[in-house]
Amino acid sequence: MITCAYVTFADPEGQDDERDPALAAWREQGIVGRAVRWDDPGADWSAFDAVVVRSAWDYTDRRAEFLDWAWRVESVTRLLNPAGILERNTDKTYLRELGVPIVPTHWSSQDLPDWEExxxxxxxxxxxxxxxxxxxxxxxxxxxxxxxxxxxxxxxxxxLGMVESEGETSLLYFNRRLSHTVRRNPMLASGMTPADNGRGQLRDPAPDQVELAEKVLAAIPQALLYARVDLVRLSDGRPAVMELELTEPYLYLRYEPTAAANLASALRELL
Known part of the structure; x- marks a missing residue:
């Protein structure tokens, strides 16, 4: 029997609607999963064959504590994604090191470029x-x-005004295989409300989007249970990375009928 922790956070409002379908798909693969808060002081992480970070969505105000937790867990069991990945990915300065087109970014308050917005x-x-x-x-x-x-x-x-017509495109990979692609609602677009956050529609990715996403992932040697590559198109039409989500991304499992099963299969393979 394989046992895995599904790492979450104190979620009184039930924001994580992916937990139940994920755990059900794990059971189909013979994996006994249990949801555990990452900051649960009574959790025995060594009792699990693997610990899977999923909806640890309160880490940003406690990043040092979260990373300390990740390294401690990795010292006693398998952590997915690995602690080194989490440490680098939780600070978006990683974008400077990807070596691929990214959204133009100025990293200082001084000498701002002359942009329309x-x-x-x-x-x-x-x-x-x-x-x-x-x-x-x-x-x-x-x-x-x-x-x-x-x-x-x-x-x-x-x-980038193109996000309101073209949209933000998220390619979802499980164990480096493309599972599904979603056109996400741009959170800062005119007329968006908090209820629109996290919504999207399935779409077929363009070949240049897949090429860019897989180039980014190919440069990462560590095991990746999941990866979400968020892309936009620049004004010249080229795809560019907006974010590479390797820590606790929403995976849009309810949008693609096979997505939860794809995630479960990837987990079983890595274990």
Whole structure:
């Protein structure tokens, strides 16, 4: 019998709607899964054959504690994704090291580029927290400076109008195999509400999107149970990486009928 922890967080509002389908698919593969909060002081992580980080969605305010937890867990059992991946991926400065086209990013409050609209956010964040969209360069500079004053690295990017027509494209990989692709609602688009966050539609990826996503993943030698590669198109039509989600991405399991089974099969293979 294989036992796995499904790592989550205190979720009183039931935000994680992927837990039940994931655990059901695990059972079909002979994997006994149990949801456990990552910060549960009574958890015995060594009792599991593997610990799978899923909806640890409160880590951003406690990143050092979360990473300390990840390294401790990895010292006693298999952690997926691995602790080294989590440490690097939870700080978006990793984008500077990918070696592929990314959304143009200015990493300082000084000498901002002359863009029509700005998106300013911290390099350690999730769910558009502490993120603004503004056409006012002064407001963008002030927000970036406030992040720096708080000891945080700012990311200043142009707002890409193409996301409202083309959309943000997320390619979902399980054990490096493409499972499904989703056109995600752009969180900062006009008219979006909090209820729209996390919604999307299945789509067929273009060949150049698949090529870029797989180039990014090929440069990572560690085992990856899951990876979500978020892409947008630049004004010249080229795909570019917006984010590489390897820590606790929403996987859109309910959008593709085979997605939960694909994840379970990938987990079984890695174990």
């Amino acid at each position: 700005y998106v300013v956010k911290p390099a350690i964040s999730a769910g558009a927290r502490d993120t603004i969209r503004t056409a006012d360069a002064g407001a963008a500079q002030a927000h970036a400076a406030a992040l720096e004053a708080a000891g945080r690295t700012p990311m200043v990017q142009p707002y």
